[in-house]
Structure formats: C-alpha cells, structure tokens
Amino acid sequence: MSIARKIPPTAFFALTLLCLFSFAACVESSIMPGDVASVNGQGISFREVEARRASLFAHRSPGSEGQLDDATLQTQYRYIVAEIIREFLISQFMRDKGLAVAPELVEAEEQRIRNDYPEGAFEEMLLEEGISLDLWRENIRRRLEMERFLTQVLRPEISITSDEVQQYYHEHSADFIIPEQWHFMQITGLEKKDVERAQVAFIAGKNATAVQKGFLVTIHDIRMGKDLLPEDVNRELAGLGLWQGSKIKSHEGLFRTFVLMEKAPATMLDAATMSVRVEQALAEEKMRDAYAAWMKKRIAKADIQIAPALAEPLPVKESSPPHSSESAPGRAKTNGAAIPPAEPEGASSAIPPAEPEGASFTPAAPHAKKAEPGETQPSGSEGR
Numbered sequence: 001m002s003i004a005r006k007i008p009p010t011a012f013f014a015l016t017l018l019c020l021f022s023f024a025a026c027v028e029s030s031i032m033p034g035d036v037a038s039v040n041g042q043g044i045s046f047r048e049v050e051a052r053r054a055s056l057f058a059h060r061s062p063g064s065e066g067q068l069d070d071a072t073l074q075t076q077y078r079y080i081v082a083e084i085i086r087e088f089l090i091s092q093f094m095r096d097k098g099l100a101v102a103p104e105l106v107e108a109e110e111q112r113i114r115n116d117y118p119e120g121a122f123e124e125m126l127l128e129e130g131i132s133l134d135l136w137r138e139n140i141r142r143r144l145e146m147e148r149f150l151t152q153v154l155r156p157e158i159s160i161t162s163d164e165v166q167q168y169y170h171e172h173s174a175d176f177i178i179p180e181q182w183h184f185m186q187i188t189g190l191e192k193k194d195v196e197r198a199q200v201a202f203i204a205g206k207n208a209t210a211v212q213k214g215f216l217v218t219i220h221d222i223r224m225g226k227d228l229l230p231e232d233v234n235r236e237l238a239g240l241g242l243w244q245g246s247k248i249k250s251h252e253g254l255f256r257t258f259v260l261m262e263k264a265p266a267t268m269l270d271a272a273t274m275s276v277r278v279e280q281a282l283a284e285e286k287m288r289d290a291y292a293a294w295m296k297k298r299i300a301k302a303d304i305q306i307a308p309a310l311a312e313p314l315p316v317k318e319s320s321p322p323h324s325s326e327s328a329p330g331r332a333k334t335n336g337a338a339i340p341p342a343e344p345e346g347a348s349s350a351i352p353p354a355e356p357e358g359a360s361f362t363p364a365a366p367h368a369k370k371a372e373p374g375e376t377q378p379s380g381s382e383g384r
Contacts, residue, residue, distance in 0.1 A: 037081050037306045039088040044081060051131045053080045078310050087142045089298045090149050099152060101144045109140050150287065154294065158286045165278050176269045176277070179225040182237055183262035188254045189217035195255045199245045202259055206243075223262075233258070 035043035053076050094100050114122050126136060169176070185208060189195045198215040202208060208219045226234060236246040240260040248257045269277070 049080050055129045106141045154290045160282050179227045180266045181264035183223045185259045186220040188256045192255045
C-alpha cells in the first residue's frame with residue numbers, strides 16, 4: 001500500500017497549504033515562513049490555525065472529516081484566520097493602551113479551569129484537541145483580554161436613554177409576560193393498576209415520596225409554562241380542577257396520569273426586573289454595533305498581509321462556521337485585506353459579531369503601504 005493512501009485528504013490539503021505558506025514567505029516580506037498571515041507585523045502561524053480548525057470543526061460533522069473537499073477546507077482555514085486577525089487587532093490595541101492582561105490573571109484562570117478536571121484529564125484533553133499548552137494559555141489570555149475590552153473599552157462608551165427604554169418596551173411588551181404556569185405531578189408505571197392506585201393515594205395523602213415508595217411507579221414534580229408543554233398534555237390538564245387526576249393512558253410503553261396541583265395565571269414581570277432586562281437587551285444591541293464600528297476602523301488602519309493560498313475570495317455564510325460548502329456572499333474593503341463575518345452560531349467565545357455585513361478576503365499586496373493611523377423566558381423544571 002502506498003503512503004499516499006494512509007494520509008487522509010484533509011492532511012494532503014493541510015500539507016499543501018503549509019508548502020504554499022512557506023513559499024509565500026519568500027515573496028511576502030511581512031509573512032514569515034510557517035505563517036499564514038500577519039497583522040501589523042505580528043505573524044499568525046499555520047500551527048495555530050490548524051489546531052483551532054481541528055478543534056472547532058472536528059465535532060460538527062462526525063465521520064465526514066476525510067470527505068471534505070478542498071474548497072470547504074480552504075473556507076474553514078480562512079474563517080479561522082479571520083477570527084485570529086480580529087483577536088490580534090484587539091490584543092494590539094489593549095497592549096498599546098496599557099490594558100493588557102497580566103500573566104498572573106492568566107495563571108489564575110488556568111488554575112480555575114484545571115480544578116474542574118480530575119488528575120491527568122486536563123493534559124489528556126489538550127492531547128485530544130491537538131493543542132499545545134502554550135497555545136492554550138495564549139487563547140486564555142486573548143479571551144480574558146476580549147472580556148476586558150468589552151467591559152472597559154466598549155461598554156463605557158454606550159449610553160441608554162429613558163426614551164430608548166420606553167420604545168423598546170412598547171415594541172417587545174410580549175417578551176415581558178410570564179405565561180400561565182401549571183404545577184402538576186406526572187405518575188408513570190409499567191402496570192395500569194399500579195398507576196391507578198398511586199394516583200388515588202397521592203390525591204388522598206398529597207405525599208409523593210410515600211407514594212413512590214409504596215407503589216411501582218415513578219413520580220415527577222413538574223412546574224412549567226403552559227406554552228412550553230406538549231399539546232396532548234395541555235389538553236389533559238385543561239380539563240382538570242385542582243387535585244384532580246387525568247385518565248390513565250398508555251404512553252411510550254408506560255401508563256401515565258397527571259394530577260394538577262396549581263394553575264398560576266399569566267402575569268407581567270415587575271417593573272424593576274423589566275427595566276433590567278430592557279437595559280441588558282439594549283446594551284447588547286449597542287455593543288454589537290459598537291464592536292462592528294470599532295473593528296471596521298481598526299481593519300482600515302491596519303497592515304494585514306494574507307498568504308495568497310487563502311486570499312482568493314471564498315464567501316462565508318454569515319453567523320455560521322463553514323462546515324459545508326453552503327455560503328453567502330459579501331464584501332467589505334480594507335487596506336489590503338478584508339475579513340469574513342465574525343462569530344459562528346453558538347460560538348464559545350465572548351466576542352460579539354464583528355464585521356459590517358458581508359466581508360471576505362482579498363489578496364494582500366507584497367508590500368502594502370500602511371494606512372495613516374488614525375434573561376430568558378421563564379421555563380419550567382422537572383424533578384422527582
């Protein structure tokens with residue numbers, strides 16, 4: 001068997017890119033061998049890009065990694081490079097302003113995370129993710145720096161007026177209504193007669209623990225908004241009075257009944273809670289806008305060099321990582337480079353969406369001249 005057959009297609013593409021990046025360094029004075037891009041002279045290594053790509057996309061399409069085509073892989077690489085470029089721009093800004101995160105804070109955060117792992121499990125996790133300890137610590141530092149950037153740089157610039165609060169409330173008043181809440185017991189068992197007896201005993205004694213010990217049944221204490229319950233459960237509960245039991249019916253291999261204990265009518269949130277939630281929603285919205293505006297300016301002033309292997313425009317679907325060839329177009333010019341849309345849906349970082357709508361890479365000139373500086377809806381819980 002040839003060696004080529006033992007290497008997955010992903011590895012072939014990665015090796016090809018690495019060769020291209022090394023070649024690019026010969027013609028791109030600001031991109032060093034082994035780097036894929038540079039931000040104001042600070043290099044982004046292929047090693048970091050590949051480690052993050054493998055970590056971010058490894059679990060999105062189980063079993064399909066070896067089947068990804070070159071265009072999809074290139075899109076993934078470009079997505080990661082764009083993400084790191086934004087991180088570099090923020091780190092450089094924080095350093096220049098004297099707001100960089102001290103090593104002691106990074107060490108403290110590392111220890112806090114390590115404490116959540118059994119002995120040896122942390123190092124095993126790093127091996128599985130294919131990331132070095134130094135690179136992991138650097139990612140921690142950037143995350144802490146991002147949090148500081150958001151709270152100490154962007155948030156103080158945002159103000160919220162009483163008129164904005166009132167307008168938001170009137171436009172979203174339905175969001176501040178607590179739906180009708182139903183509190184009931186669900187009794188299930190393998191035998192219908194056990195469920196019947198348990199239902200009678202619970203209504204008579206109102207002691208779920210005693211009933212569960214005395215009969216071969218399982219009892220769940222459920223308090224949930226009416227709007228969140230399945231339609232069949234709603235129909236059964238709607239016809240019950242307090243401390244009445246529903247008919248016993250077969251459900252997914254078991255027999256089931258409900259005993260209604262309380263109906264809480266729909267109510268409005270209190271004024272203090274509403275005010276807090278409105279301000280939080282407005283602040284988040286303004287933070288996204290402020291971040292996009294800030295990033296747009298930083299990119300326009302930055303000297304961003306990108307290796308030609310990743311410079312061809314490949315549109316990336318906004319708000320979603322490129323785990324497939326599905327994409328959406330968009331452009332946003334910068335000084336020699338452009339950055340794709342920012343955060344993937346469900347991303348773990350604290351970075352709000354970064355870019356103005358639509359953006360993609362364009363090739364960097366070999367010697368590009370640097371520009372002149374300049375709370376959630378209430379939900380129920382289930383327990384036994």
